[in-house]
Amino acid sequence: GFGEMGTATPDASYATRPVKVSALTNVAAVYLGNSRSCAVLKDGTFWIWGFGYSSAQGILAKNLKAPTRLDLP
Secondary structure, three states: OOOOOOOOOOOOOOOOOOOOOOOOOOEEEEEEOOOEEEEEEOOOOEEEEEOOOOHHHOOOOOOEEEEEEOOOO
16 A cells, blocks of 8 residues: 555555566565565665655655665765
């Protein structure tokens, strides 16, 4: 419901098996949380998607239905 599936479709809030996040390639690591997910790519970039109305995502204040690059200081 918050976009944590990363598929950019509003009805993809539940899946019975893993779903490929086609927007990302060359993934080095992933974190799959209860309402948000994130990935680090092999080039070192950090991508996040899902629930955004929480201080856990810092400057992001909206639900992200698709992976969004977050530049870290």
